[in-house]
Amino acid sequence: MTKGYKMPKGFLWGGAVAAHQLEGGWDVDGKGVSIADVMTAGRNGVPRKVTDGVKEGEIYPNHWGNDFYHRYPEDDKLFAEMGFKCFRTSIAWTRIFPNGDETAPNEAGLKFYDDLFDDLLSHGIQPVVTLSHFEIPYHLVKVYGGFSNRKMIDFFVRFATVVFDRYKDKVKYWMTFNEINNQTAWSDPHPLLQNSGLQLGADDNWEQAMYQAAHYELVASALAVQAGHAINPDFQIGCMVAMCPIYPLTAKPADVMMAERAMQKRYWFGDVHCLGEYPKWLPKYFERKGFDMDITAADLATLKAGTVDYVGFSYYMSFVTKGRDGDQEYDFKEPDDFVENPYVEKSDWGWQIDPTGLRYAMNWMQDRWHLPQFIVENGFGAYDKKEADGSVHDDYRISYFRDHILAMEEAVALDGVNLIGYTPWGCIDLVSASTGEMAKRYGFIYVDADDNGHGSFDRSKKDSFDWFQQVIASDGEDL
């Protein structure tokens, strides 16, 4: 056993999921069609397709997820047995506003989350809620062009206000947009759709569209933060960034400068969320690129008035980049400018495994944003093998968690990072966001379902279940 550091009293140990990846029940009780509902199954190395509406004969894994919609009481019991203090999920926007532009919410959708939150609370587990986790109503994409349209700000704020008000006595910790910065890779259309509801054509200026959509999201987030605090001043409303620190390949000054620019381009979203203003380099960049942005003085005042209370973030991996000789602009382009890190291992999906990167990132964010932090995703997607007796010996997952939790604890105990909690991703097996697979499993709890939705959907404990239970019981000391 590895000895870790005891986490402070009240530390929020738990697990994390997102509605569309586990609930299923995609068209029940008045729910509308979300972006996730029109994404087909992909595989490791095979991208998902996006269809124009739900089509006969296609496979849409988010339609069934792991059937949490019908089985959550059983799952909540297992979470409680593991010792969870909190459970991070999202509220599917389309359960509340099926098309997104209605003026009155869908009562059956609101009731589902009332029941879920009550059940969690009855086990002493507090819900932690993301408002928009890759689940924009598809209608808003088709009719309004997603967050390319300023009207989306109003739709989002209405949704946020309705749920803040409804759950004001049940939920304290909220986040506005999941991994808002996970849309900076120019070659991959899915994050742009998942985060911002953008469907671009070949002739569109992808980069400008991304910056514009992100600006509207940041304004929407700032307005939601203000609305939430007016409803309940005790609310803690955070942002959520995908934190993958980017290192220079060598000490060569051009590599170091390129890594700095890469970090600026990936984390300016956090600067706006946490500091309430755009970093100085970005208007210069817009100017240089000739981007004509719709950013008003009123928007800038809103951003200043709606800064977040904490930094929620995911951490899975780090990246590496290198400079280009003679290039003064250092216009880092993702993913072209990434290079392999020769010092770390990779998962089966090519994700670089780097526990020290977590400690590094926590220090970096503390120094830059000066806010409490909440690790709301971290985990290891792997192929699991269920043995004849039903057991799953996932020692690789335990070892990933042990190393990352230790790095996290060092950041707290040795470096003084102010950390609220830790919720490993996919605490129960669910549908992968990037590939749509069930085979990319993250859970402490195994779900008997395959990529095509075949199986009993029965739950069982993996070896990591007992291990994480012991970590929580010892407040992080027994790793």
Ligand code: BG6
């Ligand atoms: C994050 C998302 O990107 O990583 C989750 O917030 C996602 O929704 C998780 O599931 C892991 O990624 P993937 O693609 O393996 O499911």
